[in-house]
Amino acid sequence: MAISVYSCGYLGIESYIVEIETDISNGLPVFNIVGMGDLAILESKERIRSCFKNIGLEFPIKRVLVNLSPADVKKKGSSFDLGIFLGILANIGKIRNVDNFKNYLILGEISLNGEIKSVKGAINATILAKEKEIRGIIIPYENYDEACLISGVEIVPVSRIEEAVSFLNGKIGIDELYKNMKEKMTLKNKEKSKNNREEKNEIDFSDVKGQLLAKRAMEIAAAGGHNIFLMGDPGSGKSMLAKRFVTILPEMSEKEIIETTKIYSISGMLSPDKPVITERPFRAPHHSATQTALVGGAIRAGEITLALNGVFFMDELGEFGTRTLETLRQPLEDGNVTISRANLIVNYPVNNIMIAASNPTPGGFFQDDPQCRDSLRDIKNYQKKFSGPLLDRIDLYVEMRRLKKEEIFSETESESSEIIRKRVIKAREIQRKRFNEDFLNGKMNRKQISEYCKIDEEAKKILERAIDELKLSVRAYDKILKVSRTIADLENSENIEVVHLLEALNYRKKY
Incomplete structure (x- = not known):
């Protein structure tokens, strides 16, 4: 029987x-x-x-x-x-x-x-x-x-x-x-x-000297769940900021812990030492990673899914293959990855904050820097990898220059991660009340943008001029309004003011 x-x-x-x-x-x-x-x-x-x-x-x-x-x-x-x-x-x-x-x-x-x-x-x-x-x-x-x-x-x-x-x-x-x-x-x-006492190296935003604009952009990204692109000279602090980003994010909710643990469990990445994921994941794939490694395949979730409810950091973005980068366009837009095979369709969730970092040229320096020795052709070929459609899906763009000697030797203390984190939590609480759920401004759809991102006539004229001068797409227009809404939340402002819109426009690529 x-x-x-x-x-x-x-x-x-x-x-x-x-x-x-x-x-x-x-x-x-x-x-x-x-x-x-x-x-x-x-x-x-x-x-x-x-x-x-x-x-x-x-x-x-x-x-x-x-x-x-x-x-x-x-x-x-x-x-x-x-x-x-x-x-x-x-x-x-x-x-x-x-x-x-x-x-x-x-x-x-x-x-x-x-x-x-x-x-x-x-x-x-x-x-x-x-x-x-x-x-x-x-x-x-x-x-x-x-x-x-x-x-x-x-x-x-x-x-x-x-x-x-x-x-x-x-x-x-x-x-x-x-x-x-x-x-x-x-x-x-x-x-x-018995003999396994690990000493944690505490990292903090205060470790990074200067770069106030980049730190402000990171705070906005954390508060509203926005993707961010750091373009800068070698040694300007791009990787340092990215690695400290998780220190300004709120603790994971019970729902997020379950969602993330579910992904790591099915991927066989839990261990007796870490049976539950309680800290936000930080995934930083090497630039030699394949398309399948990034977005997943029929039998395994990719890096972009393993970063669920955490941070997906792509360092040296210009070194990734062009086709590999283009595979990120659909997941960043739709919030999921669909893998289709002959007899199988698999869906993986994508819900994280993407941080991209790159040098502006193959040699590492901006074109106006005397140390830049790259030809115009080499620079154009290098920057072609950052396609318009891909950049369109990134909310915040920041250029980071090398620190001046005065900034390097300055003894002025920067804000700690804890101080920034309190502001981020407060802004997220405003969004939670607005949407009646754990939902961030960066995920708003068109209907929600129309309802919660209203601007006055003066701000509208500024935005119209920006659309003409910066050649903004509808997607970029939506992202500017989303970022403006987050900046207003950080300032505890009920309405989006002109100053909030101007700051959001400052985080768009100008050329």
């Missing part, structure tokens, strides 16, 4: 239920797994056979067939090990309460000695269990922290095969499993902390 155990598979970051059907019948001894499993799933046969022997059980010398349904969808990963193992045990009578299987999704990789190892996507599976109104989920204890972010689902943490079997047979309760888990976690934490 075929016995069904339920687990979870993934298409991109979306999860779906996989039914593990196990049947044992008379015939030549053979162990087959069908249902379009990858190599890790096919290799589970050897892990399961060895585990049976090492925990004192005899693997059935019969015809063992395992089917992963739906059979026409490609499945990957070792998380089906535990479900297959328990299905076989149920077939040979080691698990009596077979009806209990329908109440739980079961995930876990098994080791050869019966231990259950952590898997990818535990939080995604927990969300699926909640959506499908399944009572709970049986997972490795190392995945407990991420799974328990989701309320309303019974989380059953197990560390060995014997625990999972005892729980399903009703011999051990969930309270005892929690107690066992806490004991194991305490022992692990003690081992880690």
